[in-house]
Amino acid sequence: MNPIAEVWFFNQGWQPHGFQKETWKAIATGRSGLLNAPTGFGKTFALWFGILQHYYEDKHFRRQQQKFKTTKLHALWITPLRALSKEIYKATQELSAELELDYRIELRTGDTTIAQRQKQRKSPPQALITTPESVHLILASKGAADYFKHLEFIVVDEWHELMGSKRGVLVELALSRLKAINPKLKIWGVSATIGNLEEAQEILLGKDHNGVLVRAQIQKKLSIETVFPDNLERFPWAGHLGIKLLDKVVDIVNRYGTTLIFTNTRSQAEIWYQHIITAYPEFAGLLAIHHGSLSDEIRQWVEQALHEGKLKAVVCTSSLDLGVDFRPVNCVVQIGSPKGIARFLQRAGRSGHRPYETSHIYYVPTNSLEIIEGDSLKYAVAHHIVEQRIPYIRSFDVLLQYLTTLAVGDGLEAHVVFEEVKKTHCFESITEDEFAQCMAMLVHGGKSLSAYPDFHRLVLVDGLYKVESRKLAMRHRLSVGAIVSDLMMRVKFMSGKYLGSIEESFISRLKAGDVFWFSGRQLELIQVRNIEAIVKPSTRRTGVVPSWMGGRFSISPDLGIAIRHSFSHIRKRTGKSDEIKFLQPLFKEQENRSGLPQEDELLVEYIHTKYGYHLFVYPFEGKLVHEGVAQVLAYRFGKIQPVTFSIASNEYGFELLSATPFSIDQALITELLSPKHLHKDITEGINVQEMARRRFRDIAGIAGLVFQGYPGKQMKSKHLQANAGLFFSVFEDYDPHNLLLRQAYDEVFDFQLEEGRMQRAFDRISSHRIVLTFPEKLTPFAFPIFSESFRERYSNEDWQSRLETLKLQLEGKFE
C-alpha cells in the first residue's frame, strides 16, 4: 500500500500501527486531514511516508514534475519549536539516508544563516522544515508566490500548541495565502488530544473541508503517584515552592534512570536546582537546569546530554514540554499544581515514550490543600477530561502585520486578500469596513477620509500595494512574529560567554556586587553595559533568584471541575482516595472552624482578625476568574456601603479584606453573587482600561507600532523609541474607535476577565446553596489565600478623593 514504508518497516523489523496505514491511505487518495496520536508511536512517519509516496509514486505528479527544470518545494513542515524542527529534520534525514532517497530536506528557522537562506531560495529542497514565523518571512520576500507555487503538502505539527496562541493566527493566515496560490495543496495537522479536536481540524483545514480525522486507538499506560509528606501537621498550609519534599524527590530520582523535574516558573526551577545541589552535592555534573531564558548553547548542551543519558535529572519548565523525545527519560516529577490536565499529560508523556512503555509521573504538592489535586488529576485522566484550546479571533494586530508582510513581499491586492482572509476562522466575521480600516491604517496612517501626505507605508503600484522603503521593509522583517518579549538583558561572563537573558526590570534592581542565581550558578553582577549584564561566578552564600513575568498561569476550567469533584468526595464514608484520606485531619479542622462545602454548596466565611475584616469565598474556578469575581463583588458592596477592599485570590477562592467592619448576611451575599447585570458591573466595576493598556503592549508590538530594535544592536532609530503605553494614550485621545484599541478591550474581556467563564461561574453559584459562616480565626481553606503576597486594591472612593488622600500623605499630614 505504501511500498517505501513497507521496505523501511521491514528493514527495521517493525509493524506499522493502524493509524499509520490509515494516514498513508488518506494521503494516497489526495485527502487532507488531522492526525491525533500520542507521542512516541511514530506520528512523523505516518505523514512522512505519505509525502514520500506521493513524491515518488503519484503518476500525475511525476508527469508534471518531469517538466520542471529545477527542484520545486514539495512539502513544508511547520513546528512550534526550533528544537522540534531539528528533531524532525534529523529523523527524516536519517530515513532518506537509510533508503538512499534523493529527497532533499532542509531546516529553516531563526538560526539559519542568511547565506543558507539565499541558497534555499535559489535552489529549493524538496522539503523545508520550519516555524510559522519563517513561513511569514518567506512571504515577506519577492517571488514568494513562485516559491510556493508547486507546493503539494503542508504539515502543521503540534497544532494544538499553536492554535491557542496568536501564532495560530499566523498559521491560519499563511495557509489562506498558500491555498490561494495552490488550490491542490494538501494540509495535514498533528495534534495531541484536546477537548475540541473537531474544531481544531476545521480551523486548520477550513470550513466545509472534506478532510479525514485519524485517531490512533492507542492508550498509553500511565502511572500517577502523589508524593505525600510524612506528616500533615508539619506540612505548610500555604506556599508554592514544595522544597519540604526535596528528600522524597531525590529518592525518586535515585530510583529511576533519568528524571525530568517540571516546575511552573523559571524562578522555581532555579530555586529547586539550587536546593538539590546544596543538599546533595554528589549530583554535581548529573543534574542540570533548562528553561526558556537560558542561552541556546546551554539548552542544547542539556538536551544533548539528556539524549546521551549522561544526566540523572533536569530541573525544567515548560521549555521541555514539547517535542523532542529523550529516550533515557523514564520518570517525570511535577512540582506544584500543573494547572491543566493537558499540560500534566503532556509532561507525563515525556517519560517512557516508547510504545507500550508506562509513563511514570509523580505529583509533588507544595502545600496541604494542593494534595487534593493528586486525586483530581487521577480522576480527570480516568474520565478523559481534557481542556479545549480556545483560538484567537479578530486579531487585527496579526492581520496588520500580515498585510505588511505581503506588501513587503510580492505586493497585495486588497480585495483578493480580503476574500482569502475572510475564509479563515480568525477573521470569519471581519466586515468589509473593518478590512478597509486596516488598509487605511497602513496606507493613510489612519482614517482614509482625508489624505495625509506625510504618511508612507503601503504605496499603490500597478494595482498592488507595496512597501517601497527599504528601511521599512527591513524593520518589518525583523519584527515578524506574534511573540512580544520584554526588554531582555543578556547575561554574560567577562570572557564573552553568553548565559541567557533576564528581564531588564530584574537587573535594574541590582547593584554592582550583588549576587543572584541564574542558570543554576551563583553570579555576581560586575556591571551593566547597554543591554548586557556582565557577571562573574561567586561563592557568596546569599543571593536572590530572578522572578520572570508571565509565570502566573491559572488553572483550567476542566481541572477546576475535577477539583470540585474531589472536594465533593471529602464527606464520603467509603472509597476515598489516598489523598483525601490523608487530608482528613485538615478537613476536620476546616469543619470545626467553619464548614466543609458539598459539591452543590458555596462556602463563604466572614472572619475578623487583627489585620481587619475578611470575606473568603471559595468557587474553585481558578485565579483569573476569582480576580474578576472578587472585583465585581467589591464593586457591588461599594454600591451599598462605602468600603475599601484589598483583594487576594488563588486557585480555590478569593478574599476581600477591609480595615473597617461591613455588614453581611445570607440574603445580602446571595444578592451580591447574583448573575444579574453582570456585564454592566464588570464594565463599571473593574478598571478595564488599565487592563487593556497592558494588553496593548503585545498588540502594538505585533501590529508594528513599536519597533523592538535590531537584534544585538543598540537601538539606532532612537527617535522612534516609544512604549506601547504612549500609543495607547494617543489612540484613546485621538482615535478612540480604532480597531487595535477595541481589540485590546476585547482581549481583556475574552482572555483576562474571561467574561464567559465569569458568567458561567456566577450562573453556577446561583444554583448553589450559599453557606455563610463566621469562624473565630482563619481556616485551612482561608490561610493560603490570606498569605498570597500579591494583592489588588479595590476602592469605591473616587479618583479625586484618592488624590486628596495621596496629597495629604505626601505632605505628611496623613498618618
Place this chain on the structure above:
Amino acid sequence: MERSLYWRELELQMLAEKVLYIPSYQILVLSDWHLGKLGHFRQEGIFVPRMRLQRELDRLGILLQERSVHKVVFLGDLFHSVWNREWDEFIEYIQEFPTVEFILTKGNHDILTDTLLSESPLLVVDYLTIEKDLVLSHEPIPVSLGALNIVGHVHPGTEIYAKGRQKFKLPCFHLQDNILTLPAFGRWTGVCIIKKTVSNRLFPILGNEVLEIL
C-alpha cells in the same frame, strides 16, 4: 496653581502646567516639548493618529495670555526629530505673538537644519545667561559659583507609593544643588524616575497643583 521657589531673592514660580515662570524678568521657561513626535512616527510609516496640534499649541498660547511674558525660553528638545509639517504650524503659531521673544537652547533632539532654524523667528543659542544669576541650558553645564542652572533633558518624575500598594508616577521639578530640572512639557513623553534623597528637592505635579515631597 503655582508653587514658588527662591534662588537667593529671586522668585521662581513652578506652574502645574509644567513650566517655570520668573516674574522679575517676565520669562517663561519650558523644556522637552518634543513637538512633531507623532508626525515623525507617521513619517516613518508607523500608523499613529495625527496630533491635534492646535490643542497642543494652545497650551502655550493660554499661558502667554494669562500673564505678561517678555521671553519664552525652550530648554531644548523642542522638536522631536527632522522636519515635518508640524514645525511649520508651530512657527506660524508663535508668530501670532510678535511682542514675545522666543529663544531655544539647543538639545540633543533638535536636529533641524540650521537653515530651517535661522529662517524661524527663534533665537537659537547653546545656553542663555540672565543677569549672572541664571544659566539656562538643555543639559547641565558648568556655571559660575552661586548661579542657578535651569535645565531639562531628563524628563524627571517621581514615584509615589500610596497606602494599599498603590503607585503613582508623577512628573516633577527637581532641584539638586544648583541645578533645577524642569519636567517635560510635551504631552507624549515619558518620565525618568528620580529618587528622593536628603540633598534634593522634588516637586511633583498632581492635578493642578505643585506639591513638595518632604
